[in-house]
Amino acid sequence: GAGVSQSPSNKVTEKGKDVELRCDPISGHTALYWYRQRLGQGLEFLIYFQGNSAPDKSGLPSDRFSAERTGESVSTLTIQRTQQEDSAVYLCASSPDRGVYEQYFGPGTRLTVT
Amino acid sequence: AQSVTQLDSHVSVSEGTPVLLRCNYSSSYSPSLFWYVQHPNKGLQLLLKYTSAATLVKGINGFEAEFKKSETSFHLTKPSAHMSDAAEYFCVVTHFGNEKLTFGTGTRLTIIP
Structure with a gap:
């Protein structure tokens, strides 16, 4: 079946503009995660959705x-008034349930703020 | 609190020789540990995971890791490196009930022909 997809794959924006990044998780996965990966660094956790919980x-x-996130489907990450330090790869992952399950990662969106 | 330290930012080995990527962890709870691999322009892929069962864990592509509580380590090994193993490897820690994964800073593995 299809994996996690993200769009766009690349985004270049001017400082101060708003951007919206999209993630389509694997169908049936209740958990969805957003991470940020700065150049040469590990992943930083941003936000986690689980079903209808807060x-x-x-x-x-x-x-x-x-x-x-709409139900257990698509999620959007919005960054307002972008700054240069927001430049990074933004990764989305989904998982079948909460707890210690494998997270399936999308290919990421590379954001460059000029 | 939890953290993970990958002791080498870059490892180079010759094709056909053993691979050792080192990882030490810290956790206030019984840890669950993972190794993920990231090939250039590809998404992260799970190599293997430890979740309090057997301490020697076998993963995909011939990789394995051993959980050593006394040393707080979870080193990744492979007996014989292949060119396709060239990638970035991340050691990850969490614990049951914690949805947040804590990633190490990564080890870039280079394979010399």
């Missing part, structure tokens, strides 16, 4: 970052 937003770096 999302865990504890990793969002500032109030310019927000994310939504």
Whole structure:
């Protein structure tokens, strides 16, 4: 079956603009995660959705970052008033359930803020 | 609290020789540990995971890792490197009930022909 997909694959934007990144998880996966990967670094957790529960937003770096998820399907990560330090690869992952299950990662969106 | 330290940012080995990628972890709970691999321009792929069963874990592509509680280590090994193993490898820690994975900074593996 289809894996996790993300769009766009690359996004170049000017400082101060808003951007929206999209993630389509694997069908039937109730858990969805967003991570940020800066050049040469590991992944930083941003936000976690599980079913209809309130999302865990504890990793969002500032109030310019927000994310939504419709039920158990598509999620969007929005960054308002982008800054150069937002340049990174944004990765989405989904998992069959909460707990210690394998997370299936999408290919990521490379965001460059000029 | 949990953290993971990958002791080498870059490892180079010759094709056909053994691979050792080192990882030490810290966790306030019984840890669950993973190794993920990231090939250039590809998504992250799970190599193997430890979740309190057998301490020697076998993964895909001939990789294995051993959980050593006394040393707080979870090193990744492979007996014979292949050119296709060239990639970035991430050691990851979490624990049951914690949905947040904590990633190490990665080890770039280069295979010398």
